[in-house]
Amino acid sequence: MARLAVDLPRIAKYVNAGIVALLVLFWYLGVNVSSGYHIGSAIFLVLFLLNFYYRHIQTKHALLRNFGIIAQARYMIESVGPELRQYLYASDVEEKPFSRAERAEVYRKAKDIDSSEAFGSLLNFDDEEIKLRHSLYPVDKKNMKKYSLTFGEERGIKNKYTIDKPFIVSAMSFGALGSNAVRSIARGVKAAGIPMNTGEGGYPKYHLMEKCDLIFQIGTAKFGVRNPDGSLNGDKLRDLSSKPEIKMIEIKFSQGAKPGKGGLLPKEKITEEISELRNVPMGQDVISPPHHIECTTPKNTVEFIKRVQDFSNLPVGIKMCIGSELEFRNLIKEMKKQKVFPDYISIDGAEGGTGAAPKSFMDNVGVPLFRALPLVQRILVEENVRDKLKLLCAGKLINPGKQLTAMALGADAVYTARGFMFALGCIQALQCNRNTCPVGITSHNPRFQKGLIIPDKARKVANYVKNLEHDFYELLASTGCKSVKDLTPDKVYIPKNAPCVRK
Ligand SMILES: Cc1cc2nc3c(=O)[nH]c(=O)nc-3n(C[C@H](O)[C@H](O)[C@H](O)COP(=O)(O)O)c2cc1C
Structure with missing residues (x-):
């Protein structure tokens, strides 16, 4: 079965080529159609220069050197990972150091609201819990x-x-x-x-x-x-x-x-x-x-x-x-x-x-x-x-x-x-x-x-x-x-x- 994975080299190839292509396109439109298009030229020029810096000048980050600006997305997503996990993906009992269920018990006590719950405990009843x-x-x-x-x-x-x-x-x-x-x-x-x-x-x-x-x-x-x-x-x-x-x-x-x-x-x-x-x-x-x-x-x-x-x-x-x-x-x-x-x-x-x-x-x-x-x-x-x-x-x-x-x-x-x-x-x-x-x-x-x-x-x-x-x-x-x-x-x-x- 094919593995579902992000093909970073391919995406990077398209993004890097796309930046150059869009820079040329906006430049052409700015010169031949309306100078307003030069806003786009300016944006893509900045992206182009940044990409050039990442790929050919800086030496600290291998990922940026190999793939250019698209690798930044990885750093950005990674930096909001804790928030994404906390709000979207983590279950009520798996966050650390305190799970949402543990924190919620304190929040409810602090708000003085009923802390009873329905159906059954979310905790494990295995051979590890005291x-x-x-x-x-x-x-x-x-x-x-x-x-x-x-x-x-x-x-x-x-x-x-x-x-x-x-x-x-x-x-x-x-x-x-x-x-x-x-x-x-x-x-x-x-x-x-x-x-x-x-x-x-x-x-x-x-x-x-x-x-x-x-x-x-x-x-x-x-x-x-x-x-x-x-x-x-x-x-x-x-x-x-x-x-x-x-x-x-x-x-x-x-x-x-x-x-x-x-x-x-x-x-x-x-x-x-x-x-x-x-x-x-x-x-x-x-x-x-x-x-x-x-x-x-x-x-x-x-x-x-x-x-x-x-x-x-x-x-x-x-x-x-x-x-x-x-x-x-x-x-x-x-x-x-x-x-x-x-x-x-x-x-x-x-x-x-x-x-x-x-x-x-x-x-x-x-x-x-x-x-x-x-x-x-x-x-x-x-x-x-x-x-x-x-x-x-x-x-x-x-x-x-x-x-x-x-x-x-x-x-x-x-x-x-x-x-x-x-x-x-x-x-x-x-x-x-x-x-x-x-x-x-x-x-x-x-x-x-x-x-x-x-x-x-x-x-x-x-x-x-x-x-x-x-x-x-x-x-x-x-x-x-x-x-x-x-x-x-x-x-x-x-x-x-x-x-x-x-x-
Ligand atoms: C924000 C923060 C500041 C702390 N400052 C001190 C401190 O000044 N002196 C100290 O002995 N322990 C300090 N601690 C440790 C706590 O007093 C406590 O021993 C430890 O967090 C275990 O309790 P807990 O699991 O209920 O948080 C601090 C803990 C936190 C979270």
Whole structure:
């Protein structure tokens, strides 16, 4: 059977000859019939010269050199490929990193519209997908225990912090997000009654405007709390921690999208304001170091955690993506030795998102969440320190099913970043690193930001949390658990071929 394929050489031959023929024709008509035809002559002269340049002068693109201007069509079509696939060809469950079906669930929750669907699930029911195990005896919702989690209780500190919903907005800096996005999320979570992580963007000017509860993140560049040599400035940390909105501090060791590499803010996104808030120059990428200057061994890493606890007088957590199991265990052993524990550990799965990261890191480094979480839980139990701290996690946990699964596998609460971006209306255009986000979430360009109306988006964020909580309790009740504390790994069905357990 003949193969249906584009015969590029033949098409190119006709196009290249056609340009010359039409140039001659318009020229002839312009000279002999009417000078108006010279508009056509001018157009085809430009195409002819461009084609000549592509085929005989430039040396970078083999396709253009071999076939001329028609090869440009390939580049153009390729550049709109993601949009074509998203709008026309991709099915509801195949887009990445989040399928349309997954995103639609968040959009509906954010719009507060009925999220029921008809006929049947679009997901696979094969031997790879993790599912929750329901009970024959679901709990009556009025008998369920309200969720509550207190950070800092293990150390008995004065400034403990309690949350009463198991969801937290994961770190996203002002810089990665534009000001309207930050303020919309901050206002929404204030209404919903959950905290928001500031990300590593330095002084949280826009987060503070909305007076929501904040977790201030110290990234490896320590924007906002930094000495000129890159070490921690304890006085600045103490000042920031005394703000009533700042409830906890998080030390970021690594992030799932780029573990082993520091943060990255591309130069396109560095406005005058960001350059001031972070104390960095404009016009060049801002690359944070891959580790805290103070932290090169388990010993000095634990000492650093202790210093942050002492300067801030707040609960202090650490965030990391798991790499080496042995390194993690050694860190825990050192904590035991020094009798110093962070108030929480947050595990970021390798599938985590980012404003910008090298593709080689995004695709290749770090342990995915549903592998890392049971491993961390096991090590904490084996080392007999599980009751010394709380365990949080993140990694595509944007819906209640995934969130409950993570909690059954050991997490006390869950973080999500992209869930909240979808609540704001993110269309997964994958342009967070370019300042061109079409819905203005990750752009500082006023042209795109003007689409983000803060009161409207804040309402959507609050709706998202409200509906997450509703579904969360419904699912929890179906497992037969009265409280999240009763959730155990046996409430999850993990088929032996699930990617997270497959050898
Ligand atoms: C736009 C964007 C900006 C982010 N900025 C930070 C950051 O400043 N610090 C950090 O630790 N993680 C950052 N992250 C990672 C998230 O906090 C989170 O760990 C990760 O995306 C996994 O959660 P998710 O799958 O729910 O998005 C960012 C993620 C996104 C999408």
